[in-house]
Amino acid sequence: MTLEIPEVVINRLPVYARALADLAARGETVVSSQALGELLDVTPAQIRKDLSYFGRFGKQGRGYNVQGLLHRLREILGIDRQWRLCLVGVGRLGQAIAEYGGFGPQGFHIVAAFDANPAVVGKHVGGVEVQDIARLDEYLAHNRVDIGIVAVPAAEAQDVVDRLVRGGIRAILNYAPVTAHVPPGVSIRHIDPVLAMQSMTYYIKRSEPAGAK
Amino acid sequence: MTLEIPEVVINRLPVYARALADLAARGETVVSSQALGELLDVTPAQIRKDLSYFGRFGKQGRGYNVQGLLHRLREILGIDRQWRLCLVGVGRLGQAIAEYGGFGPQGFHIVAAFDANPAVVGKHVGGVEVQDIARLDEYLAHNRVDIGIVAVPAAEAQDVVDRLVRGGIRAILNYAPVTAHVPPGVSIRHIDPVLAMQSMTYYIKRSEPAGAK
Numbered sequence: 001m002t003l004e005i006p007e008v009v010i011n012r013l014p015v016y017a018r019a020l021a022d023l024a025a026r027g028e029t030v031v032s033s034q035a036l037g038e039l040l041d042v043t044p045a046q047i048r049k050d051l052s053y054f055g056r057f058g059k060q061g062r063g064y065n066v067q068g069l070l071h072r073l074r075e076i077l078g079i080d081r082q083w084r085l086c087l088v089g090v091g092r093l094g095q096a097i098a099e100y101g102g103f104g105p106q107g108f109h110i111v112a113a114f115d116a117n118p119a120v121v122g123k124h125v126g127g128v129e130v131q132d133i134a135r136l137d138e139y140l141a142h143n144r145v146d147i148g149i150v151a152v153p154a155a156e157a158q159d160v161v162d163r164l165v166r167g168g169i170r171a172i173l174n175y176a177p178v179t180a181h182v183p184p185g186v187s188i189r190h191i192d193p194v195l196a197m198q199s200m201t202y203y204i205k206r207s208e209p210a211g212a213k
Numbered sequence: 214m215t216l217e218i219p220e221v222v223i224n225r226l227p228v229y230a231r232a233l234a235d236l237a238a239r240g241e242t243v244v245s246s247q248a249l250g251e252l253l254d255v256t257p258a259q260i261r262k263d264l265s266y267f268g269r270f271g272k273q274g275r276g277y278n279v280q281g282l283l284h285r286l287r288e289i290l291g292i293d294r295q296w297r298l299c300l301v302g303v304g305r306l307g308q309a310i311a312e313y314g315g316f317g318p319q320g321f322h323i324v325a326a327f328d329a330n331p332a333v334v335g336k337h338v339g340g341v342e343v344q345d346i347a348r349l350d351e352y353l354a355h356n357r358v359d360i361g362i363v364a365v366p367a368a369e370a371q372d373v374v375d376r377l378v379r380g381g382i383r384a385i386l387n388y389a390p391v392t393a394h395v396p397p398g399v400s401i402r403h404i405d406p407v408l409a410m411q412s413m414t415y416y417i418k419r420s421e422p423a424g425a426k
C-alpha cells in the first residue's frame with residue numbers, strides 16, 4: 001500500500017514538472033529547491049516536503065538533477081502518456097476548448113464531442129465530428145475515454161457528470177459554472193474564471209481608501 | 214486593522230456566494246451549514262469557520278438567512294460592483310475569452326483588448342476594438358482598469374504582467390501556461406486546464422491494475 005498523499009501536493013506536482021521542463025529546454029542540468037522555489041513562488045521547504053512523499057531526490061547541498069526529477073514526475077503523474085478526452089457541450093465555450101492548441105502537445109486528445117443541439121451535431125470541431133448527446137452512453141460503453149470535459153450550461157452539468165461517471169470515466173474537467181458532485185474514486189476539477197476574479201476583487205476592494213466607490 | 218484572512222478562505226467565498234444565489238433563485242430563504250456543505254462538498258464546520266472571519270451569521274440551530282448572507286458576501290467580495298477588465302493577447306484563446314458570455318452578467322466587462330499581431334489589431338472582439346500592444350502603457354495611464362487578463366504565449370507572459378503591474382493593475386487572471394510573478398499587493402490567479410488534468414491523471418494511473426499500460 002502506498003501512503004495517501006494529500007491532494008494539494010498532487011496538484012502542485014504538474015507545476016513543478018512544467019518548470020523543470022522549461023529548465024531542461026534552456027539546458028539547465030541541476031536546480032536547487034531554492035531556485036525552483038523562486039521560479040514558482042513556493043518555499044524551498046515546501047518543494048522538499050512535497051517531493052519527499054515520492055522518495056529521495058537530489059543530494060544534500062547538490063540540488064536536483066533536472067532531467068532525472070522531470071522524468072520521475074512525468075512518470076508519477078502519467079504525463080508520459082497519451083490521454084483520451086471526450087467533450088460534452090459544443091457551444092461557444094466548448095468550441096473554444098476543442099480548438100485550443102495547448103492540449104495535444106501535452107498528450108491530451110479530444111476523441112469525441114457531444115451536444116444536444118441539432119444545429120451543432122454533425123459539425124466538425126477540433127478534428128472530431130459532434131455527435132448527438134443521446135449517443136454518449138453507448139459511445140462510452142464501447143470506447144476508452146480517460147477524461148470527460150463538461151462545457152454544458154450549469155443546469156445540465158450534474159446530469160452530464162453523472163452520465164460520464166456511469167460510463168466509467170474517473171476524471172472530469174468541469175467548465176460549467178456550478179459545483180458538480182462525483183462519487184469517491186472519481187476526480188473533478190473546476191475551471192471557473194469568474195470565481196477566480198471574484199476572489200481577487202476582495203483584495204482590490206480592501207485596498208481602496210475608505211469611502212471610495 | 215482587520216484580521217488577515219487566509220487566501221484559501223477568500224477563495225472559497227465566491228463558491229458560497231454562487232450557491233446562495235442559486236438557493237435564492239429557487240426561493241429558499243434559510244439554509245443550514247449542513248445543507249450548504251452538501252451542495253458544495255465542504256464540511257459544515259469549514260463553512261462555519263470560514264464565515265466566522267466576517268462576523269456572526271445565522272443563529273445556532275436556525276441556519277443562515279439566504280438573502281442576508283448572500284448580500285453580505287457580495288459586499289465583502291465586491292460582487293455587487295461593475296469591474297473593468299483589459300485583455301492582452303487576442304489569439305484564438307483570447308478571442309474565446311473576449312466572446313465568453315459568462316463575464317458580463319457577473320459584472321466583469323472587457324473594456325479594452327491589445328495584441329502585437331498587426332493582422333488582429335483593428336478587429337473587433339467581444340464589442341471592443343483590438344489595439345496595438347504598444348499602446349498598452351498609455352492606455353493604462355489614462356483609463357481605469359481593475360483586472361488584466363493575460364492570454365499571450367508563455368514566453369511573453371511575464372513581460373505583459375510586469376507592464377500591467379506598472380500600469381497600476383492589482384489583479385491579474387493569467388491564461389498563459391507559465392507561473393508569472395507579481396509583487397506584494399498584487400493578486401494573480403492562473404487558469405490552466407492542462408495542469409488540472411495532469412493532477413487527475415495521477416489518480417487514474419494509480420487506480421489501474423499493476424502492469425496495465
